[in-house]
Amino acid sequence: MIRNRDALARTPTHGVALDAIEAGIEAAHPETVVTETVSLSGDTLSIADERYDLDSFERVLVLGGGKPAGAVAAALEAVLGERIDGGAVVTATPVETNRVTVHEGTHPLPSEANVRATSDVLDRARRADEDTLVLAVITGGASALLSAPAEGVTIEDLCAVTDGLLDAGATIAELNAVRKHLSRLKGGQLARELAPAMTVGVVFSDVVGNPLAVVASGPTAPDSSTYAEAVAVLDRYDIDPPAAVCERLGAGTAGDRPETPDPDSAVFDGVDNHVLADGQTAVDAAAAVCADAGYEPVVLSTRVEGEAREAGRRQAAIARECLVTDDPVAPPVGLLSGGETTVTVTGDGDGGPNQEFALAAGCNLDETAGRVVVGSVDTDGVDGASEAAGALVEETVGGQAAREALADNDSETFLRGQDRLIETGPTGTNVNDLRVLLVGE
Numbered sequence: 162m163i164r165n166r167d168a169l170a171r172t173p174t175h176g177v178a179l180d181a182i183e184a185g186i187e188a189a190h191p192e193t194v195v196t197e198t199v200s201l202s203g204d205t206l207s208i209a210d211e212r213y214d215l216d217s218f219e220r221v222l223v224l225g226g227g228k229p230a231g232a233v234a235a236a237l238e239a240v241l242g243e244r245i246d247g248g249a250v251v252t253a254t255p256v257e258t259n260r261v262t263v264h265e266g267t268h269p270l271p272s273e274a275n276v277r278a279t280s281d282v283l284d285r286a287r288r289a290d291e292d293t294l295v296l297a298v299i300t301g302g303a304s305a306l307l308s309a310p311a312e313g314v315t316i317e318d319l320c321a322v323t324d325g326l327l328d329a330g331a332t333i334a335e336l337n338a339v340r341k342h343l344s345r346l347k348g349g350q351l352a353r354e355l356a357p358a359m360t361v362g363v364v365f366s367d368v369v370g371n372p373l374a375v376v377a378s379g380p381t382a383p384d385s386s387t388y389a390e391a392v393a394v395l396d397r398y399d400i401d402p403p404a405a406v407c408e409r410l411g412a413g414t415a416g417d418r419p420e421t422p423d424p425d426s427a428v429f430d431g432v433d434n435h436v437l438a439d440g441q442t443a444v445d446a447a448a449a450v451c452a453d454a455g456y457e458p459v460v461l462s463t464r465v466e467g468e469a470r471e472a473g474r475r476q477a478a479i480a481r482e483c484l485v486t487d488d489p490v491a492p493p494v495g496l497l498s499g500g501e502t503t504v505t506v507t508g509d510g511d512g513g514p515n516q517e518f519a520l521a522a523g524c525n526l527d528e529t530a531g532r533v534v535v536g537s538v539d540t541d542g543v544d545g546a547s548e549a550a551g552a553l554v555e556e557t558v559g560g561q562a563a564r565e566a567l568a569d570n571d572s573e574t575f576l577r578g579q580d581r582l583i584e585t586g587p588t589g590t591n592v593n594d595l596r597v598l599l600v601g602e
């Protein structure tokens with residue numbers, strides 16, 4: 162899966178880091194996950210710990226979206242075969258399917274193509290009745306891919322607000338609180354359209370802690386956020402929204418639109434959501450590879466957030482501590498983490514959070530004599546706006562030029578010049594970042 166593996170595997174330690182990254186991505190791939198967590202025996206469909214009697218339904222539909230949604234639909238088809246009657250998903254990475262229509266959409270910004278594709282999903286959702294079982298594919302990236310702007314709001318309005326909040330460094334919970342209130346489907350509204358059908362959410366989480374109301378803007382999850390909170394987010398980041406957005410959110414007025422359905426809403430009586438994969442899935446598989454290769458795995462955290470370069474410096478410091486003092490663990494050790502770091506852009510360069518993480522770590526590995534190797538990727542294969550998944554570095558990547566590139570947020574250009582970028586292409590999954598720091602003896 163790592164296309165330039167040969168160029169990157171400079172030493173056996175580099176090779177182990179690449180193996181661990183590949184294993185992490187593979188473990189979180191829908192084909193692997195669905196095979197392990199979904200099964201059909203006679204008329205009984207098992208998803209995670211829950212059982213559903215297909216005999217109680219006249220039809221089974223697959224509906225949803227997000228970056229891995231095409232691969233999830235294909236994997237569900239492989240398990241359920243002809244028991245699936247149809248459906249539609251919107252994804253950035255189309256795959257071949259037999260019964261579910263896979264629409265290709267745009268990410269990270271929504272487009273008219275996404276809106277058209279989402280109408281297909283919504284039309285089918287509206288036709289679902291009490292005899293329908295809906296497998297709702299809820300995966301990261303769906304906030305952009307599943308786009309059904311609220312009345313009066315255009316795609317340009319959505320793009321302007323999304324862009325503004327992303328650049329300003331809003332958190333995903335803040336961004337999605339706004340997106341939910343500009344949509345006809347997010348924040349539990351897909352569940353409202355699907356009722357009275359039985360809805361089973363098949364969730365792949367790319368958000369730290371798996372908050373169902375935030376992953377993909379929670380189309381099938383209760384939502385406690387409000388119009389007032391959405392307005393407060395725009396104010397906090399000093400966003401001057403388009404007029405239609407002000408109008409919709411009721412900025413400056415009381416606002417009289419119905420809120421998104423909250424946890425007490427009867428809409429969720431027929432909804433079960435199951436998180437089948439998340440960052441932990443990838444970290445655990447990477448840890449197993451480290452252990453097999455003789456590196457004691459230590460999971461630092463699956464919840465690393467904040468500025469990527471700060472996280473890179475801190476994790477490099479922990480690796481150096483292991484190397485110099487054998488504390489908290491004597492080498493050989495594999496330090497693993499997941500989560501989602503961000504970059505506050507102040508320079509003019511190119512690069513994503515995983516590349517900044519790796520470059521910052523590489524600049525802080527002085528005197529480690531090549532015994533520390535740092536790999537960091539976004540498991541979807543796309544690190545921020547970059548086409549690479551991330552980077553693999555060691556001490557030799559550091560130096561004045563590296564520090565200057567970091568200062569200009571130009572990690573991608575610099576690491577490409579050093580042949581340090583990890584290239585996978587879109588992987589078909591999306592469970593956020595995976596980092597592996599190997600400390601050799």
Ligand SMILES: O=C(O)[C@H](O)CO
Pocket residue numbers: 300301302303304305333337367368375376377378
């Ligand atoms: O689509 C989204 O909202 C993000 O990927 C988080 O799930």
